[in-house]
Amino acid sequence: MSRDLAPHDVFRPQVLNENDPGDAAELTRLRADARIEVVDLRAGLRAELRRIHRAPDADPADDRWVYYPWRSALLAVVGAQGFNAIRLDRNRNKLTVAEQRRLRGRTIGVIGQSSGHEIAYVAALEGICGRLRLADADIVELSNLNRIPGGLFDIGLNKCVVTARRIAxxxxxxxxxxxxxxxxDDSIDEFLQGLSVLVEACDSLDVKIAAREAARRHRVPVLMETNDRGLLDVERFDLEPDRRPFHGLLGDVDVAALRGLATRDKAPHVMRILDATQLSPRFAASLAEIDESVTTWPQLAGEVALGAATIATALRRIGLDQPLPSGRVRVDLERALDELAEPLVADPLSGVPPVLAVEPSTSVERILHSIERAPSGGNAQPWAVRVDGEVVHISLDPDRSSAMDIGFRGSAVALGAAMHNARVAAAAVGLLGSSEIVLGGESPVSVTLRLGSGTDPDLAADYPHMLGRETNRSLGTGAPLAPDVLDTLARAAAADGARVYAVADETGIAEVADLLAEADRVRYLTDHLHTEMFGELRQPDEDLRTGLDVRSLELTADEQAKMRIGARADVMAYLRDWSGGRALGEYLRDRVLSSAAVIAIGFPANEGLAGYVKGGSAVERVWIAAQKLGLAVQPVSPVFLYARNADDLRDVSAAFTDTLASVHKRFSALMRIPGHEQVALVLRLSYAPAPTVRSARLPVLGSGNDR
Known part of the structure; x- marks a missing residue:
């Protein structure tokens, strides 16, 4: 047991600077006193500080020695800035550093140090004030220790002193x-002077009234928690200085006249404030037993702790100018526990069979089915197909566009892939004729395939591989590309007038991973892009013919949990405000890091939408070629992909225009894409397990022509 060398009214520790001559002399005296325990905590605190992200500098000159006379202890700690950074680090980012700094400018007053002890301590514990002011004339008695977290050594001490010592x-x-x-009445104005918020937690109706009258004069908000059914009262006298005390629940009674009443005569007015009909049954029944079988009204430590948590939440809202109007609410844990229910445990990612496509039976059906199997961003299938006699028309459907599909460029790429598939199928069934890209008219761009009687052995040979083309988002093995792979893919792209730009070394892949992850972060943090991204996802029990079957994301268990958080727009709003969210790009970063290569399919920039259609055909041709070589292929569409200028970037994400411009520039430089070329799509290549599911498709409606 430590020896108490302090008078009973001492509650402030001595904070000593050993570089100050006077303090140094006092430290020498204290160290020489054998009754005083000396502990140097600085080495451990500095080690903690080094582990903190974005920790402030802790100058050893700011270190202090702290003497606690009631503990007979002298401790060495780091300076205030480092101390607060360590102690409050685990607040982040429920409270950001900036918010904590703002809250430290607040002064909180707490009248009453029974339940008020826990309120004051929690305010200090959370670091949501820079100064505390406490008031209570009573001493701690053993009967208080059912709710005051003190000990036997505190009995007989003033309640304020006990609270202040614990906070110190x-x-x-x-x-x-x-x-x-x-x-x-004589001291309340002094107590209110300079307060940011008053917490009233006393028993006296007279003091409650005096506190509110003073709060109105000083325009200080008042909070009160009654420790029964979590009753919280908020009176915003700072915003409503003419507001009647206690929400006007006392009616037309002269509040000042209540002060002289006897306790028995005050009871009806107290019940009007508390609303006797809303008291918990046990509390109400206990009131009826006061002076019979119980001494006074009951309070439980758990309810006091809940009240402190509720008050702390209200203090944060007021301190950060968040919405908190005057009013009353109950945070009723008993009622909440009455509503206990089993959580949903169904796993939405398992146990549902995949959608099976109907096997086409005629030549034209095979061509139409091949169009269905073309890739498109978010599986939007942005095409409309019709067959007029000997001509298959594939038109871009603007209604299936998205914010990232700037100028319908992504849709044009999908159209090109669909055109390539149609030509492959036509060659396989001996109906290959000429094809044409048409700009304007009812659609921004369309393609036509005239059915003839020709074939192309190379295209025809790709027919089964085209039908087997699929997206594979599985993590790769990290194995390098086999020899000559890039040459083979380059030849495939060249057949459509496109080029392959590749990064296949470990360092380059890591740099690309970071850039693509940053672009993905922007997608999460931009409201309309986030909405569209999660709007694309389909659960197995939904219609899977459009959008992305969530199982095709190949999410690990921890990624599934992260995805559920990532789907929340409210969470994204906080991350955006904090300039955070780097972890949002981890899913894509991890997959790119597991890749053998990342390639971009480029084409001349001066060809407009027609160039994107040709680029889409090249993408499909390269994709098929890559799978024939045993590679897993995942398309990647960074937010900046279809932007041609700053205005495009601003349209897609105004808040991150500069970020996207920088990432786009660095990506193009890293991939060595020349300025006179545009990119149709980025493909991630890896050696990986087969995908769990393939995306389903809507049926393409044709004329029913059979050849």
């Missing part, structure tokens, strides 16, 4: 003032 042992740098005589 938590944070020696936090100033605490005490009114050991409590407050009354």
């Amino acid at each position: 042992e938590l944070d020696p740098y936090l100033p605490v003032e005490v009114f050991r005589a409590g407050v009354d």
Whole structure:
């Protein structure tokens, strides 16, 4: 047991600077006293500080020695800035560093130090104030220790002193003032002076009234928690200085006249404030037993702790100018527990069979089915197909576009892939004729395939591989590309007038991974892009013919959990405000890092939408060739992909225009894409397990022609 060398009214520790001559002399005296325990915590605290992200510098000159006379202990700690950074680090980012700094400018007053003890301590614990002012005239008795977290050594001490000492042992740098005589009409204005918020937690109706009258004069908000059914009262006298005390629940009663009433005569008015009909049954029944079988009204430590948590939440809202109007609410845990229910445990990613496509039976059906199997961003299938006699028309459907599909360029790529598939199928069934890209008219761009009687052995040979083409988002093995792979893919792209730009070395892949992850972060943090991204996803029990079957994302268990958080727009709003969210790109970063190569399919920039259609045909040709070589292929469409200028980037994400411009520039430089070329699509190549499911498709409706 430590020896108490302090008078009973001492609650402030001595904070000593050993570089100050006077403090140094005092330290020498204290160290020489054998009754005082000396502990140097600085080495451990500095080790903690080094582990903190974005930790402030901790100058050893700011270190302090703290003497606690009631503990007979002298401790060495780091300076206030480093101390607060360590102690409050785990607040982040429920409270950001900037918010914590803002809250430290607040002064909170707490009248009453029974339930008020826990309120004041939690405010200090959370670091949501820069100064505390406490008032209570009573001393701690054993019967208080059912709710005051003190001990037997505190019996006989003033309640304010007990609270202040406990806070000082938590944070020696936090100033605490005490009114050991409590407050009354003569001292209440002094207590209110400079307060940001008043927490009223006293028993006296007279003091409750005086506190509210003073709060109105000083325009200070008042909070009160009653420890029964979690009753919280908020009175915003800072916003409504003419507001009637206690929400006007006392009616037309002269509030000042209540002060002189006897306790028995005050009881009806107290019940009007508390609303007797809303008291918990046990509390109400206990009131009826006061002076019969119980001494006073009951309070439980758990309810006091809940009240402190509720008050702390209200204090944060007021301190950060978040919405908190005047009013009353109950945070009723008993009622909440009455609503206990089993959680949903169904796994939405398992147990549902895949959608099976109907096998086409005629030549034209095979061509139409091949169009269905073309890839498109978000599986949007942005085409409309019709067959007029000997001509298959594939038109871009603007209604299936998205924000990232700037100028319908992504849709044009999908159209090109569909055209290539149609030509492959036509060659396989001996109906290959000429094809044409048509700009304008009812659609921004369309393609036509005239059915003839020709074939192309190379295209025809790709027919089964085209039908087997699929997206594979599985993690790769990280194995390097086999020899000559890039040459083979380059030849495939060249057949459509396109080029392959590749990064296949480990360092380059890591750099690309970071850039693509940053673009993905922007997608999460931009409201309309986030909405569209999660709007594309389909659960197995939904219609899977459009959008992305969530199983095709090949999510690991931890990624599934992250995805559920990533789907929340409210969470993204906070991350955006904090300039955070780097982890949002981890899914894509991890997959790119597991790749053998990342390639971009480029084409001349001066060809407009027609160039994107040709580029889409090249993408499909390269994709098929890559799978024939045993590679898993995942398309990647970074947010900047179809932007041609700053205005395009601004349209897609105004808040991140500069970020996207920088990432786009660095990506193009890393991939060595020349300025006179545009990119149709980025493909991630890897050696990986087969995908779990293939995306389903809507049926392509034709004329029913059979050849």
